[in-house]
Amino acid sequence: MSGQIRKKIERKLKIRGYGLKMDGLEEILSFVNRFQDAEDEAMDLLLDHLDHQSLKSSIIDKEAVHPVISLLLEAEAAEEESPSSSHSSIRVVDAFLVPKFRYDPIKKHFFQHTGSLPIHGEASAKAALYRDRFLLLSQRVSRDHHFIKPAFDTDAENSQSCQLSTIQSLVGQRGKRWVMGVISHQYKITTGFFTENTIIVAEGEMLSEGIFQVITCGFPPLENRDKSLKVLAGHDFFGCGTLTKEETLRLADLEKRAVNDMFVILSDIYLDNEQVMEKLEIVLDGFENVEIVPSLFVFMGDFCSHPCNLSFHSFSSLRLQFGKLGQMIAARPRLKEQSKFLFVPGPNDPGPSTVLPRCALPKYLTEELQKHVPNAIFSSNPCRVKFYTQEIVFFRQDLLYRMRRSCLIPPSTEETDDPFEHLVATITHQSHLCPLPLFVQPIIWNYDHCLHLYPTPHTIVLGDKSEQKAFKYTGITCFNPGSFSDDSTFVAYRPCSQEVEFSAL
Numbered sequence: 001m002s003g004q005i006r007k008k009i010e011r012k013l014k015i016r017g018y019g020l021k022m023d024g025l026e027e028i029l030s031f032v033n034r035f036q037d038a039e040d041e042a043m044d045l046l047l048d049h050l051d052h053q054s055l056k057s058s059i060i061d062k063e064a065v066h067p068v069i070s071l072l073l074e075a076e077a078a079e080e081e082s083p084s085s086s087h088s089s090i091r092v093v094d095a096f097l098v099p100k101f102r103y104d105p106i107k108k109h110f111f112q113h114t115g116s117l118p119i120h121g122e123a124s125a126k127a128a129l130y131r132d133r134f135l136l137l138s139q140r141v142s143r144d145h146h147f148i149k150p151a152f153d154t155d156a157e158n159s160q161s162c163q164l165s166t167i168q169s170l171v172g173q174r175g176k177r178w179v180m181g182v183i184s185h186q187y188k189i190t191t192g193f194f195t196e197n198t199i200i201v202a203e204g205e206m207l208s209e210g211i212f213q214v215i216t217c218g219f220p221p222l223e224n225r226d227k228s229l230k231v232l233a234g235h236d237f238f239g240c241g242t243l244t245k246e247e248t249l250r251l252a253d254l255e256k257r258a259v260n261d262m263f264v265i266l267s268d269i270y271l272d273n274e275q276v277m278e279k280l281e282i283v284l285d286g287f288e289n290v291e292i293v294p295s296l297f298v299f300m301g302d303f304c305s306h307p308c309n310l311s312f313h314s315f316s317s318l319r320l321q322f323g324k325l326g327q328m329i330a331a332r333p334r335l336k337e338q339s340k341f342l343f344v345p346g347p348n349d350p351g352p353s354t355v356l357p358r359c360a361l362p363k364y365l366t367e368e369l370q371k372h373v374p375n376a377i378f379s380s381n382p383c384r385v386k387f388y389t390q391e392i393v394f395f396r397q398d399l400l401y402r403m404r405r406s407c408l409i410p411p412s413t414e415e416t417d418d419p420f421e422h423l424v425a426t427i428t429h430q431s432h433l434c435p436l437p438l439f440v441q442p443i444i445w446n447y448d449h450c451l452h453l454y455p456t457p458h459t460i461v462l463g464d465k466s467e468q469k470a471f472k473y474t475g476i477t478c479f480n481p482g483s484f485s486d487d488s489t490f491v492a493y494r495p496c497s498q499e500v501e502f503s504a505l
Helices: 002-015 022-032 039-051 062-081 123-141 225-230 245-257 274-288 315-330 333-338 363-372 399-406 419-430 445-451
Strands: 090-094 101-104 109-112 176-182 199-206 212-218 263-267 296-300 340-344 376-378 383-387 390-396 459-463 469-473 476-480 489-494 499-504
Touching (some): 002 022, 022 039, 022 062, 039 245, 263 459, 274 315, 296 390, 315 363, 340 390
Parallel strands (some): 390 459, 459 476
Antiparallel strands (some): 176 199
8 A cells, every 4th residue: 555655656746847755755655644545635735835835956855845744744733732723523504504506508617606595586596496406417417427428439339328419409310319307207217216307317219200209217327426526626515615625634634533423313302292301311311421422412303293383372382392401401411511412493393484495493492492502503404514524414304205105106126125225316316305396395496406415415314204224325324313202213323434323212
């Protein structure tokens, strides 16, 4: 391994016009080896700083490189010791603060939307919602090796390329063609839930009657997260701000050391149910007494056993119940002082409407709890959490049941018959948390981008009333913590290793 790193160092220095002495190589190698799995970033960071030095010669020796390495290590140590570091280990991003990017198919790049986004959009915003979803997936597919036409392939018939055709170009064509569009009828399909308005890639043939006969269809292929990031030109799609190479390197190093950090995730906590509260007290007692308390507790709704709609007349009672939960947490001093508490509303919790994204719980309900637990965070549904360099998305919705009901045709069982795996495949290939028709699940047109999963996050938490499930799909960890009120299930998640531990009382 060290031989490969040596060659990389020599190659990178040669590209930048530097020669290298043996003592300089050993010094650089010693620095780079401090950052396991982030050697490339460490090399680039060091070389960037070398470029800004007034070097006496283009031949790099120990004397030239040692001061630069010392400065970098001192900066890292200072940032670790500083309690007021601008980038804490856990950062929560409310859905309504996620930046909006749109893809320009002519210039072939993303640009950020500027200005305010009204909640009540114009009619054109609805059309833009579908156009933006399509263009997001279209630019991703255009880089997939299956859909790139070989530069020197003259034998089109034997080519393995599946080049996409536009609808207009199909007129007068013969033979099989591939098109990409929005599904509205039933065909032979691949893995996933095919609902109305999902975007598909279809293989078929243009008939003489002017009908494109589809033979098979599937979702647009996924793209590796690292590949997506390379083409985004530093744009921050997640909402936590862009990081410099130094910050990324430092956070990656801290993340590797955070082996004891744990997130405890519970969904469906009925505060008006005494049995549920007793079980929650047992859970909190258990984690109060462990050697290292969890870094983060995520409480996902619903927080009441009855839907909080216009016929619900007990908001004052629910306010008191949140206050009791605050007292319960405050009675456990280690959890109160050392853990963060994140609250994500459920589909039936109080709010202005049932459309997505849902805003945070109203302050009227939560201020009693916040008096006892000052570090409680109330965010939107969905919401995003960044743990050092990892991106985690939390979404509370009974999505599996609704996707199965909205399916145009039963999903294929060739690859899997597990409904949760079909759900994960659907949302990741669609790059969208809720690809249901708008008449099934309304979405604020101007804020549809808050539900995008692009670039793919490291972890997706799907709070659902269905049974506990976990599925690692193309490197993305997806899991459902289960319903705490129904069967006392929850999840302990270690973000450092992406390990999901199912738990139950």
